[in-house]
Amino acid sequence: MAMNSQPSLALISEKAFSGTTKPASSDLVAYCDAHDLVAIAADTHDVVVYRITGHPAFVIKRRNGEAEVTALKWKHDGSVLAVGWNDGSYGLYSGESGRLLSQGTVRGGGREREWTLNLAPDYGDDEDEEEGPNVTCFGWECHVPSSLRMIYDGAGKVDSLLSTEDWCEDDSLDMATGEYINNTKVDGRDAVADLTSAVATLDVTELLPRLTAIPSHGLRSGPDGNKFGTQATTDSVFAPPQKRSSNVDALFVFSSDGNVQVLQDETVKIGTARVRGSKPAMHASHGKSACHSVLSRDQDDALHASFVDLPLDTLDGPLLDVVSTNTKRIQNLLAYITQTVRCIQHDFSTGLQFPARVMANMNSELAEKQEGDVITNLYHLAMTSDFTPMMLEWLIDIVKETNHKRWDQAVNAMYANIQNHLFFNLMPALNRLSVATTTLRGHARFHEGTSKFEVAPEVFTYILEGVDSLRLVGHKMQLIIMAEHRQFRAFSKWLRVMIEIGVAGPGSKGAIETEEREVPNFDYSLLLAYLKDTMTCSLLTRHVAELIDSREVSARQDAEFFAHPLIARMGYKRTKEALGRVSELKADQELVWKEVPQTPGALVNLPALAAYLAANVRVAMERITAWQSKMLTAPKSLHIDAPSTAAVLDMQMIVDQDASPNRSVTRLLVLPPETRHQLMLYSVAYSSAGAGTASTEQPTMLDFDHEILDAKFHGPRNCLLLVCNEQAQYALMDIALPAPQAQTHEDELGTRSVLHTFSPDSGYKPERLIVGGRTGKRVCLVLGNEGREWRALDLDTKAEETDDLASTDDFMDGDDGMSME
Template structure:
């Protein structure tokens, strides 16, 4: 009898609470161990026993039950299934959620199986095709090519897989707090989300298989690209259904093995069901590129949405405090005559005469303290708005254009004679048009905000001078006042009073549309192409009677329209791939003990 193999203990760790043996997952590539305990907390350890981080999940203050966990084969992410019907993907560097995948909308759902595997297949390059041509190719090339010359035969494939995005600067981290997703507020989590496409992975596809207590099977590829949810391949009845409990696959085969268990205590039994993922063995060699770039586009749209939300909040900050100050003086002026604050201040700049009510407001109500608050609110908000536009939104739109250009190239190549991708070149052209229109609006926001900064600098400085002058009284006026008056930018002050003081030029970009207008505008956006020339007209020579032009510069509306268009493309891709998934005939596995059947 052979001697038993002795396993060497690498590390030993005493846990604070008992670990569930069904909730253990090890990542050989990262040498990290994930454990789940009775407290529904996931703990990540290194082999030396050092704890990396922990993860738990709460929804509306209620701690969710931990159901399954599994590492991505590369070890970059860990998938954790919770009792709210979602699978959350967490980066190996932090406990922030990178993706959230909803596998079921039903309540009290249970994930019965969670598997994450990789399919690898070498696609045919031009060199492979020519090699198969045999003697004909050798005769034509004088014996064939060798060395570097032969490598050039893969040039078309290499050009298709080239990653231009890696040459771009990384997207900037968004300010934390407020409505910002945590994933965008740290460098590590942002890098995990926007991981560049590696040409080496062009023939490697990550596949996540999720089985639920309802018998459904959910498929996701490339971390977050959802192929779809499939009903149980076995017939169910009112008293029983079949649940996926185990999954097996080979990295070079497109057929996966599913082990399904009946929930009936009377019928019982285990069944082996083959699942053929036809899209893996498709003649197309660009599935990796297609799905990964589509996923990257969806992540980018999440980022753009968060930037737009922060920009809207900053714009609102430029309006809240000034509107309170101006609203108070408008009420006072209305009680004593027909004046409003804008004409009153205009009159004061031009004539030097100050209405008694305005003087009282400047000296007693606004005063130095109120002016400082006003100045701080506008300066901070405008500075942040400039940064969000220049550092976050415009670079993100540039990346979106590159991603869409790649997808447009794929669509043009395959359309219409080749196998369908699930979307057309026209859809991508419309997306590029929307991105261009949004880019134009963002550029105008940038220029307008700079103008607002300059206008407030002139007007705010004048208001502060008037507060000091009126508080000191006429007796304190002297020669210095005449010199200061000569350097006052009167034209800019008057322009600011007539416009930005009561009606910000940024309002057209950030003021929310009312429900009726938003609905009609959304319908008009879906049927209007191209948008870019209309946007140029709306910004440069708008027609006041044209409701569509009036609402078009709204950043939130454009962002929502962009997301709708992108979702249609992703859905089309998923539906095209979903049609290539087939389930084979089930084979009952006999001789299984009750301890296996549960």
């Protein structure tokens, strides 16, 4: 073969990492098919996401520097990247910016099991003292329920289901033509059932104004601050779900102990299953099959294929759609509310820092000279207009105009920020939370006593109790802010004039003119009230400050937590009565209540009530998860009769469109340990009908004259091989595979074509393959040089167009010009 006609694929990019970068293995490299992004675990325990051109897009940093990446997986649409860590935790990060969206853990202990009155941000970096399982791999699939596949064409196009707007009089909408028809069936679907579904899934929150971003004002607020820090990210979190989306978005999280967490819409936990063996290594699924297959090894390194069936038609039903939507909404709203409370606490503490420091310094000087305190001296000045030497020096040299501006800006900003948080963030979020919780409580009451929704209505009633308590305290704080802010503005105006008089000199002509011009405009009732009651102790303190040590109210179980004397007495009625008692107290007085002997002030404390609400939401989520877990059937497992030390190179699921929708075939590419010149193709058929059955046949043996380095599926009938001949020349080969479960001999396997060859002169030694992309832009990412370099090749475009690709015989013939490019 001539040199100028040797096979070569178009080179998209090549990337070489520095010597300090951790070598990238194929297991810790994830390719985003939708956006052509490459996620690689770096040696700094971070995940770096590159564009296909090799330029960095963003970096996912782990606050716990000791945690190492164990698994990477992109969502099918590229919107989310799942990252697993060796401390048992995993995080879901935005595919656009790398911000943390949500996190979880596969371990039973740790913070996730702790019940406490604590609103501290969860960074997901707390180390478990005991060793536990780690995340080994993820499975992500967007399923189309079989009942919907019967409606639409075979091309897989799925449109939205009927909404209430699609109904007029007695007519039904024909989805194929977009016209209304006068019958009770729409392509086999019951029109009445569709109308019932459309009514059940009505979302009244779409009529409410959108929630605004939460400005943190310098607060290091963790993942929730990233989620709600800008309006764009906030809108993405609370974006309304698509109108009756027919797809079921499932996420599988596999851990090294064989457990599988099943989540819907990324955050809604469906339940947990357990596969045979341990150390799940690979996952395969198909959008048109309800089955997920996972390959795992047991302690003897024997291979097992396990199949987990999802009840797609149930998960796509109207009840499950309502539960899933509102469950996710409640979780997001709770995070939004707790982040708002953290910001209120931060604004309150930082707003009073500078005034407190200025007054503390003056109080220490006055105490040394035995001249009282700042409040007494300011009160004396306001009543008599008589400047003492100490007060005059303090106003002129310490406070002066510059520090007065800082004082004024700090306190004004504090009141304005807290009021905005209450009005624009907390109250609208509480209203939305009430709507979502009431919706679920209505379904719980309607299905009470049945298995359709086995969650007690009282669980949601307790959430509403917490919501109403927070709303009462929020309204009370707004009234306090309006009153105290008026008082401070009067004090600030008076203080500025006193500084001007002090600078001009008391009794001087300029001071007298200032007094005649400004003093008549003072509101002494507000001024004296601020000096007497508010300046050193705001009424907001009891509602905002941390009143309880969270360690005093913590437990390992919910029953122990809610049995605590304080938690057991929390509720709307108690909060309402406590607010009435508090209104009769001064700011420096503590609430004393015989019926609530232990810290009764927590009944009107915003952080404590928010933590109580979070605990009740957690109980509801666990009850919903327990009910949904009953939908999952026990996975079916099958032993794969392969050598225990064989390397499984790739895994694929195929669904035959003409066969039963319950039937799927999982295929494995296995490289035996004794030889590198033979590839074994295993096919495991699984049918979810009835109790579920799995079967496997003898593997198809593919023999080669050259060493196989790696192999990956890149279609239902093809796989891509990375091979090396005796002259240390490397090439990519396209191998035609037999149809699933077909009795095909080796001589009927089809052609074996060389797609690309690598030049040995470049010093590049390919080692691993990653195949990705989409129709029209399929990409092969070749990792080489111990994982420190990649080359991205376009599988759909050849660099030099040739009539025929080289055959394997040409590749092995070193005398006919098949030396590398």
